[in-house]
Amino acid sequence: MTTPLHPAVERAGLLIDRKRYEEARELLARQLAEDPEDIRAWVELARSHLGDQENGTKALEATERALALDAENIWALLTHARALRAGGRFPETEGVLREVIRLAPDYWYSYALLADWLWRIRWLGSVRTKGDRAGREDFMAALREADLIARQAIRLGPEEVYAYEVAWRIADMAADRSAADQLDQAILRLDPQHEEALARHTERAATGPGVRAAKAATLYADALASAPGSAPMQRGLDEASHRLLRGVRWLALLCLALAAVGIDLFATGAESQKELPLSPGQRLWDLVPMAAVWALGALLRYRRLRAGTRVNLHSLIRRRTWPRVVLGQAAWAMLCALLITQIPWTQRTVPLVLFWAGLVPTAATMWFDRRKTG
Template sequence: MSTTSPTLARALALMEVGRYEQAREQLGRHLAEEPDDSYAWERLAGCCNDLGDFMGAREAAREALRADPDNADAHLQRSEALRSGGLPYDAADAAREAVRLRPENARCRFMLSMAIRSYPGGGSLQEAYDVALEAVRLDPDYVGGHFALYLVARDTDREDIAEQALLQALRIDPGNVYARGELAKLKERTKGAKLPELAKEYSETLSLRPDNDDIARRLYSVVYRLIQRTRWFALLCLLIAALFARVFPTGDDPTALPVPLGTRLYAISLMGLVWVVGAWRIYRKLPQGARTGMRAVLRRIGWSRLAVAQALWGTSLAVLVTAPPWTERGWLQALVLVGAVPLVLTMWVQRAFISAD
């Protein structure tokens, strides 16, 4: 290997800043002069993997191993190319060879765990789990080992271990976008976090990676569910109106109409309190990103605008039932039903669709 080649040095510098296409070109120039440089071939395989050219990565890794059969990094690049390129069984064999050459290397164990996980026929999920544990044992500060452990623990329903693995990854690298996003997803799946907390997690993750469409979609989903909750405020207001306006009197309850002014004012005050407390509990912890997401959801999702419209409709009818001194109970009952029935039917239909999915 030529460690003094200016072309190779430029290629490595380009890889450091993520300019893989230019790095691949420089490596090609270097290898045209030194075709037996196993290290340069291995770096070329890494460039190809990062660019998604898995066939090129396999060919470069093969050339690296031709020049040096004991190049463990070349085996790892070949394993990555095979796994990502749809040949996971061969990927496990390549990773096992890297482990044989470097038995104390945590990255080799990480790659082997990932390869086994992607094709259980090359081993078992339990083996992938054990290999990931070994990677963590060999190097507790290697983030990849914790990620491998998280993935296999998640696949085998060990949610507590999966969460601990992500927390350890964030301890090592607090700004790791993948770990933050996966931790929020895990909490959402296990219902271990409330919607405002999830919105905060997804919003902070999205601020680190604004181009992450999956996190943006999940943030919008959480914000959409928060918007839907406003319909519960309207239903509660309608219940207050029905009780205090004596819409459906039962037993020994007062039945005389109109309802005294003081009672009506008290009911309207309770409705205001429902909205103030409800909105405060839901939205007080939302970061700016989630509030921006709320505006985006209202623009893009028609169901969210319907939810807001229904919440305002139900609340307006509740106020209409309570504020005037009604003397005809039939009108009161009609107004309450017109406000409540569409809300309940829409919520039931949406819940049925979600359960079907």
């Protein structure tokens, strides 16, 4: 299956891998002008057309020239299958890939590619044949057939990530969560920085029952260290960070409740309320439990966060509107608590207004912004 490449063809293949398709085509045109029977040059030319504009027509012309020279060339057949799909002749790819399997029965990639496409081909065929009568049973039958081929690809290429990716897609479409989770673990064993598998694994761990915001943020921050460009994991970290910020409002509301208790804002039963104004010592003492709430509930918790999570908290506040709203509400509730306790009021009317002014706007929006990170 490996044949020596002309240096120009090899350079063209590297250019295609780097998405420099025009340069690759120039090299290949010169090579084919000198040697029009260079099969791999025709194959690379087809690849350049598929990579540049998904031009199935030109790619098909190139692969047909290659197959005319050698109808059993594996690389030409595989590229021909891709060209057929790009050219709108998807169902025909099955026959081509099965021919590849016949010619190279131990080559894992042809099995993986056939499994990846076969369930789609079968489902499209059912829809064309049965129309609205095509149902889930047809879909599941297509997935089962593809899954058997994907398992064969894994047996032939146990260290090849793509084979596991195909099997994962089939398990995911079949809603087989257990199999999909096992395949994700296999993918991460082979490629610990696999972005999609890492994102799925982290999301499952971070959104499980009983997982607190700090733990979720740590999981996402650790995952981002392995795959820093992952948009899903960045969104997950932003959501976990927003949950941490939402907890700050609870601390502010607790301080507001402590302020109400400190000034004896609401009469309870037959007990007489504290005489106003409160003494300076009492007003200072009312600050102690508030300071303890913030020291234990916010400062200590913040210091225990990973550095990446702390950085993202600051970044989230700068980038997003709702985190700033959350902090603004917490600051407003805390300001009301301080005004209630630290001004020597002689009547409870104004402190009562301050209490409700701090409580109502904050509590009214807490349910609304649960998913607001933007």
